[in-house]
Amino acid sequence: MSHFVELDNITLRYGGEDTGTVALEGATLRVARGEFVAVVGPSGCGKSTLMKALSGLWPVNAGTVIVAGREVARPLEIVGMAFQNATLLPWRTTLDNVMLPLEIVQPHRGRLRRHRAEYEARARDLLKLVGLAGFEQKFPWQLSGGMQQRASLCRALIHEPELLILDEPFGALDMFTREELWGVMQDLWMTKRPTVILVTHDLREAVYLADRVHVMSARPGRMVHARTVDLARPRTLEGTYTASFTAITQELREHISHARAAA
Numbered sequence: 001m002s003h004f005v006e007l008d009n010i011t012l013r014y015g016g017e018d019t020g021t022v023a024l025e026g027a028t029l030r031v032a033r034g035e036f037v038a039v040v041g042p043s044g045c046g047k048s049t050l051m052k053a054l055s056g057l058w059p060v061n062a063g064t065v066i067v068a069g070r071e072v073a074r075p076l077e078i079v080g081m082a083f084q085n086a087t088l089l090p091w092r093t094t095l096d097n098v099m100l101p102l103e104i105v106q107p108h109r110g111r112l113r114r115h116r117a118e119y120e121a122r123a124r125d126l127l128k129l130v131g132l133a134g135f136e137q138k139f140p141w142q143l144s145g146g147m148q149q150r151a152s153l154c155r156a157l158i159h160e161p162e163l164l165i166l167d168e169p170f171g172a173l174d175m176f177t178r179e180e181l182w183g184v185m186q187d188l189w190m191t192k193r194p195t196v197i198l199v200t201h202d203l204r205e206a207v208y209l210a211d212r213v214h215v216m217s218a219r220p221g222r223m224v225h226a227r228t229v230d231l232a233r234p235r236t237l238e239g240t241y242t243a244s245f246t247a248i249t250q251e252l253r254e255h256i257s258h259a260r261a262a263a
């Protein structure tokens with residue numbers, strides 16, 4: 001069966017052959033369409049690098065990257081991204097920040113002028129879904145960090161990307177806000193069903209959100225363990241304290257400890 005995302009035996013090196021840093025070596029990851037996958041691993045193991053390879057932002061030295069049946073050779077347009085910092089443009093309102101990808105990505109770019117009302121309604125719907133109704137005309141600096149991150153999730157989804165890459169999107173937030181946004185993210189995913197790849201340091205976050213969690217080795221990174229999370233959805237915060245949930249986080253923790261010790 002061909003998967004929506006196929007990273008096969010990737011090697012990626014920053015810098016020259018002799019002096020460079022080998023960030024990934026023999027990394028393989030397959031994700032089916034509509035799946036939610038999390039990637040965890042020791043610090044500096046190459047998680048963000050894997051996302052750069054996947055999105056076409058950085059070319060690989062060996063191996064293949066295939067998304068939606070096509071080899072990735074340049075930055076992908078069917079991808080939405082959100083990072084640790086919300087990176088909203090301070091001079092744009094929340095609504096205009098969310099609509100930004102529509103000004104860049106085709107076919108929306110060509111349609112935006114004539115169909116602005118339709119697109120604006122889509123942006124307002126998304127903002128409502130994440131609890132930001134009424135904040136459309138506020139500027140980023142008038143929002144809390146958690147609200148900015150909600151807006152950045154809307155921006156990542158506005159062009160209805162088939163693939164959503166989330167690199168530590170909740171990492172800079174306090175624990176309560178982070179937990180709240182897990183629920184928001186789960187709702188967004190259950191409503192829109194994009195394929196999601198989430199990089200995180202937080203094992204509770206990974207298990208709460210993902211269908212499957214992949215553990216990477218220390219650098220040079222490759223996949224060393226995959227754990228299916230077969231807990232019913234929608235998942236709840238209370239559920240993260242049950243024995244079946246903590247058994248999974250514990251198992252993942254042990255794999256990460258081994259990966260760190262082997263470094």
Ligand SMILES: Nc1ncnc2c1ncn2[C@@H]1O[C@H](COP(=O)(O)OP(=O)(O)OP(=O)(O)O)[C@@H](O)[C@H]1O
Binds near residue numbers: 014015021048
């Ligand atoms: N642009 C770059 N040039 C040179 N080396 C880089 C570059 N980006 C990352 N690296 C190195 O590649 C390795 C993997 O980095 P990467 O950011 O992918 O790890 P990570 O697993 O996401 O880290 P963390 O968990 O700390 O966020 C690290 O040793 C890092 O220093």
